[in-house]
Amino acid sequence: MSAPRLDIDALLDDRSVGVIVCCGSGGVGKTTTAAAIGLRAANRGRSVCVLTIDPARRLAQSMGLTELDNTPRPVPGIEGDGSLSAMMLDMKRTFDEIVEAHSDAERAQAILDNPFYQALSSSFAGTQEYMAMEKLGQLRVESSQGPRWDLIVVDTPPSRSALDFLDAPKRLGSFLDGRLIRVLTAPARAGGRMSARVFSASIGLFTSALNKVIGAQVLRDLQTFVTSFDALFGGFRERAEQTYAQLQAPDTRFLVVAAPESDALREASYFVQRLEAEQMPLAGLVLNRVQEVRLPGLSASTARAGAERLNGEHVLVAELLRMHADRMETAQRQAHLAGSFTGAHPRVPVASVIALADDVHDLDGLRLVGDLLARS
Amino acid sequence: MVSGKGGTGKTTVAAALALNLARGGRKVLLLEVEGRQGIAQIFDTAPLPYQESKVAVADGGGVVYALPVDAEAAMLEYLEMFYGIKRGGYALRRLGAIDFATTIAPGLRDVLLTGKASEAVKRGEKVGRPDYDAVVLDAPPTGRITKFLNVNTEIAGLAKVGPIRSQADSVMGVIRSARTAVHLVTLLEEMPVQETLDGVAELRAAGLPLGTIIINQSRHSELGPDELAAAAARTLPEAEMTAGLTAAGIRATAATIRALEDEAADHAARVALQDSERVRLEASGQPILELPLLPGGMDLAGLYTLSESLAEQGLSA
Numbered sequence: 001m002s003a004p005r006l007d008i009d010a011l012l013d014d015r016s017v018g019v020i021v022c023c024g025s026g027g028v029g030k031t032t033t034a035a036a037i038g039l040r041a042a043n044r045g046r047s048v049c050v051l052t053i054d055p056a057r058r059l060a061q062s063m064g065l066t067e068l069d070n071t072p073r074p075v076p077g078i079e080g081d082g083s084l085s086a087m088m089l090d091m092k093r094t095f096d097e098i099v100e101a102h103s104d105a106e107r108a109q110a111i112l113d114n115p116f117y118q119a120l121s122s123s124f125a126g127t128q129e130y131m132a133m134e135k136l137g138q139l140r141v142e143s144s145q146g147p148r149w150d151l152i153v154v155d156t157p158p159s160r161s162a163l164d165f166l167d168a169p170k171r172l173g174s175f176l177d178g179r180l181i182r183v184l185t186a187p188a189r190a191g192g193r194m195s196a197r198v199f200s201a202s203i204g205l206f207t208s209a210l211n212k213v214i215g216a217q218v219l220r221d222l223q224t225f226v227t228s229f230d231a232l233f234g235g236f237r238e239r240a241e242q243t244y245a246q247l248q249a250p251d252t253r254f255l256v257v258a259a260p261e262s263d264a265l266r267e268a269s270y271f272v273q274r275l276e277a278e279q280m281p282l283a284g285l286v287l288n289r290v291q292e293v294r295l296p297g298l299s300a301s302t303a304r305a306g307a308e309r310l311n312g313e314h315v316l317v318a319e320l321l322r323m324h325a326d327r328m329e330t331a332q333r334q335a336h337l338a339g340s341f342t343g344a345h346p347r348v349p350v351a352s353v354i355a356l357a358d359d360v361h362d363l364d365g366l367r368l369v370g371d372l373l374a375r376s
Numbered sequence: 377m378v379s380g381k382g383g384t385g386k387t388t389v390a391a392a393l394a395l396n397l398a399r400g401g402r403k404v405l406l407l408e409v410e411g412r413q414g415i416a417q418i419f420d421t422a423p424l425p426y427q428e429s430k431v432a433v434a435d436g437g438g439v440v441y442a443l444p445v446d447a448e449a450a451m452l453e454y455l456e457m458f459y460g461i462k463r464g465g466y467a468l469r470r471l472g473a474i475d476f477a478t479t480i481a482p483g484l485r486d487v488l489l490t491g492k493a494s495e496a497v498k499r500g501e502k503v504g505r506p507d508y509d510a511v512v513l514d515a516p517p518t519g520r521i522t523k524f525l526n527v528n529t530e531i532a533g534l535a536k537v538g539p540i541r542s543q544a545d546s547v548m549g550v551i552r553s554a555r556t557a558v559h560l561v562t563l564l565e566e567m568p569v570q571e572t573l574d575g576v577a578e579l580r581a582a583g584l585p586l587g588t589i590i591i592n593q594s595r596h597s598e599l600g601p602d603e604l605a606a607a608a609a610r611t612l613p614e615a616e617m618t619a620g621l622t623a624a625g626i627r628a629t630a631a632t633i634r635a636l637e638d639e640a641a642d643h644a645a646r647v648a649l650q651d652s653e654r655v656r657l658e659a660s661g662q663p664i665l666e667l668p669l670l671p672g673g674m675d676l677a678g679l680y681t682l683s684e685s686l687a688e689q690g691l692s693a
Binding site for chain 2: 298302306316319361
């Protein structure tokens, strides 16, 4: 079964599309894809901002991103009327800015200094995903206030699972707004949900366990953190839900990025199902690092048999034939995996990008990836 | 400990290493800590429970057991083992306290995960019969490995004294000892190599025991340096290609020769990139070994091939 073709240029030229989110599991080339799409859109006349998470050093440098300052910087060398800005997400700084924007200087400082806040803002699984969404929200607001960008391309954090990106805000939100936090901050409020006896038993158990395991000083730090944070956000869950809802906005499109390997395609498949369930619009699948077939007429078995027949003579040709056979086998395996994906998701358009011999680390490389994407 | 950038195959290499260590009748435990059931997928079994289960038999009768370590379960186990808190643990979970302790309390999650590995290493030692001959941990990616292993420093901001601190100290004793080696898996590509070199520098600075850099999916070349240079310059001898193809029973059309030349040029570019990335890795001074790219992709048979390759190259710890 062959998949419908993903027409990248039609997507980039569609002025009703304001946000493109590139998702996928780690190590599949998401950042390169996001940057290549951003560059191509800019060269086709759009004003683009690319939000990257963790670009390779040389790729970042080629886009003028020499420091992590959490602000979009213009990328020179765009043809025509379009423009391209790029930024690297600084998740801690984004979180700090939210704290600073929502409280007075003194209270903000107390939160920023708290060890629990520091852990939450720098190493909580999901904070990076959540902050990427927060930043997207901010960029959106900025572009609605003036003629800065009409397209934002978002790269997502390098998590194991592509679903982490969608799950993180809810996880962080429900955690910060959860029962434990309410128990620690305002026992009376939480008491309504449990019987008084169970409640005080739980609290006693909880504090004594915490005291035993982590000690009294830690417990005090924790209570301070929770109290100030709770006052700051009131309903953090609500905020997280709003942030999440922007991904359902009608101008948003998702691109799922994968490599033709079973792990990456399995993740892509989960993600596609999830987008369907959440009614989030999927533009298609970008399949990176696909083995290029240069001589489809010469099958792996014919090439291998030919190499055998040479029987130690013509060693160069024998080796070229064996290399061709390996290539054909890799291509067949990849085609089989891609075919299984399409069998399960027949309506998802696909664009393939052949594996390049070299890493992409300059604008020419990004332009080439963009061309390959559009040509596929 | 096996770490590596996402997409480099660190779980596969960890599994191959476990199989290799189990050769000749030894008993090995393979742990994973990222909650994604990667081991079950590699060994082609149903998702594994939080329980040490047999997943493979190695050459010569050795056995590989696997355990997906779950921070919550490890926390409950820990509370029960050291504080006798059993049913209370479940009440704490309902309150969200376990979730809290295992997600945002700085470093606590990592102490629990590394603590499980260190407990498995020490189990049975006191009676002179260790449960396992070796423990392999499929660790977090290179970007986070130093933080993950350096539990002492991470926990210091939270607890200067007390039971957590002594647990961290005991885990650190095992991690820093000569019994531990941290292997880094990489591909011969720019980004994974850079991340590996950064990881080497960080692990060294933290005084953690670095092991071997394991290059995965390395493309082997039978072509000599002159042939590779000719392939890159597209000056392979056309007459010889025509003669060779004809002798192989394949029609030597201009298009076929051109396509094979293109493939040879791709290959030469790939090999040149591999060589320059390998030089960067060698400059780190760490021992290096290479596992081949399997054209048939990764499956159970491929896992045994990689394990064999590790054995041939002498990686046995």
